[in-house]
Amino acid sequence: MKCVDDFRLKFNGKEYVPIIIGGMGVDISTPQLALEAARLGGIGHISDAMSLDTADRYFGTHFTRDKTRQYKDFIKIQDKTGIHFDLGAVEESTKLHVGNVMEKKRGDGLIFTNCMEKLTMNASRDTLRVRLKAALDAGIDGITLAAGLHPNSLRLIEDHPRFRDAKLGIIVSSLRALQIFLRRNAKLNRLPDYVVVEGPLAGGHLGFGMDWAKYDLKTIVAEIHQFLKTEELAIPLIAAGGIFTGSDAVSFLENGVAGVQVATRFTIAQESGLPDDVKQEYLKAGEDDIEVNQISPTGYPMRMLKNSPAIAKGLRPNCESYGYILENGKCEYLKSYYRELEQHPDGKNICIKDKTCLCTHMRNYNVWTCGHYTYRLKDTTRQLPDGTYRILGAEHIFRDYQFSKDQQILLPEE
Numbered sequence: 001m002k003c004v005d006d007f008r009l010k011f012n013g014k015e016y017v018p019i020i021i022g023g024m025g026v027d028i029s030t031p032q033l034a035l036e037a038a039r040l041g042g043i044g045h046i047s048d049a050m051s052l053d054t055a056d057r058y059f060g061t062h063f064t065r066d067k068t069r070q071y072k073d074f075i076k077i078q079d080k081t082g083i084h085f086d087l088g089a090v091e092e093s094t095k096l097h098v099g100n101v102m103e104k105k106r107g108d109g110l111i112f113t114n115c116m117e118k119l120t121m122n123a124s125r126d127t128l129r130v131r132l133k134a135a136l137d138a139g140i141d142g143i144t145l146a147a148g149l150h151p152n153s154l155r156l157i158e159d160h161p162r163f164r165d166a167k168l169g170i171i172v173s174s175l176r177a178l179q180i181f182l183r184r185n186a187k188l189n190r191l192p193d194y195v196v197v198e199g200p201l202a203g204g205h206l207g208f209g210m211d212w213a214k215y216d217l218k219t220i221v222a223e224i225h226q227f228l229k230t231e232e233l234a235i236p237l238i239a240a241g242g243i244f245t246g247s248d249a250v251s252f253l254e255n256g257v258a259g260v261q262v263a264t265r266f267t268i269a270q271e272s273g274l275p276d277d278v279k280q281e282y283l284k285a286g287e288d289d290i291e292v293n294q295i296s297p298t299g300y301p302m303r304m305l306k307n308s309p310a311i312a313k314g315l316r317p318n319c320e321s322y323g324y325i326l327e328n329g330k331c332e333y334l335k336s337y338y339r340e341l342e343q344h345p346d347g348k349n350i351c352i353k354d355k356t357c358l359c360t361h362m363r364n365y366n367v368w369t370c371g372h373y374t375y376r377l378k379d380t381t382r383q384l385p386d387g388t389y390r391i392l393g394a395e396h397i398f399r400d401y402q403f404s405k406d407q408q409i410l411l412p413e414e
């Protein structure tokens with residue numbers, strides 16, 4: 001019987017433990033978590049979501065405060081077309097975040113950044129170009145293009161000196177999405193270095209509709225595998241979504257994937273950015289406490305705990321401070337908020353059920369997004385006499401994935 005450690009993920013002749021910790025915005029996949037994955041010979045992600053805010057927290061900068069001051073006159077206006085991100089601030093904050101983690105990197109693994117195309121930031125092309133270039137300038141090992149089809153993202157950095165040396169990958173949830181990406185980028189003469197195939201059991205936003213339960217990761221992986229074979233394209237495939245044990249991972253690795261991307265098991269790691277009391281909520285959750293809903297203004301369904309504080313709140317939008325999902329001055333949450341404000345002109349007792357202010361609530365860790373198997377997290381650790389659960393180090397979880405066999409999960413010592 002094999003374990004994950006019997007396999008290696010190869011990039012340009014170098015070998016890695018085939019475990020990738022997926023990006024979890026906003027800063028749930030912290031630098032500390034990514035650094036652990038790299039130290040242990042695998043691959044870790046940081047997230048480039050809300051980089052201004054993340055930089056303020058880590059480095060004491062004032063990007064968000066400055067932006068809020070600059071645009072305070074928009075607070076009572078629904079049309080946010082006039083709010084713009086300062087591209088210099090986007091560049092500087094990205095460089096601070098990426099540069100800091102790359103400086104601290106030890107071990108044989110790699111650190112990638114997860115780049116969400118759906119963070120349109122009221123000027124999607126310009127802000128995306130700056131984010132991608134700044135991450136490359138600051139020495140990131142690779143960029144995973146996530147949440148969106150990214151038809152033009154590679155073109156934005158084709159003139160960057162690191163365009164062919166950095167690892168560039170894409171997340172897809174269907175063969176069709178991959179085909180569109182490949183077709184749109186055919187002229188660049190640069191294939192993605194890896195393709196993450198994310199199935200419907202993942203956390204965060206899903207690349208499926210509300211009929212997600214009709215799909216399964218193994219079938220999608222097999223389809224994409226066959227397509228790549230037929231087209232003679234040697235792109236490593238990474239399977240993601242619902243891979244909960246080392247044995248789950250082995251079953252994919254034995255069927256031709258080059259690695260696995262996992263996240264849910266690490267949400268409760270010491271190094272995860274979630275506050276400790278929220279980690280306990282994840283650990284306590286039962287299967288019925290998890291739902292896939294449509295409250296994200298991005299338009300993608302999202303899986304989360306039903307008791308997430310972000311659900312059915314009536315927060316005044318914070319686009320002046322954040323505004324990461326604005327597109328041509330609009331966001332689906334703004335629409336919902338102003339609809340409700342008409343009913344409650346005093347601004348009190350507003351409760352918005354159909355959408356959430358994703359920026360504010362993600363920033364404050366109030367969207368408890370999670371993978372389908374979150375309800376099994378309690379089986380990965382020990383309960384303490386006070387009823388809470390022991391929080392595990394990322395190394396423990398990583399090693400469990402790497403060495404466990406026979407669907408075993410290694411519990412921490414008593």
Ligand SMILES: Cc1cc2nc3c(=O)[nH]c(=O)nc-3n(C[C@H](O)[C@H](O)[C@H](O)COP(=O)(O)O)c2cc1C
Binds near residue numbers: 024025049204369371
């Ligand atoms: C809390 C959480 C936040 C996530 N946030 C993001 C994100 O910001 N961008 C992204 O591409 N994927 C995100 N994901 C998806 C993961 O990177 C990963 O591909 C997936 O969850 C793997 O499945 P698993 O959680 O069942 O192991 C998130 C997942 C979780 C659990």
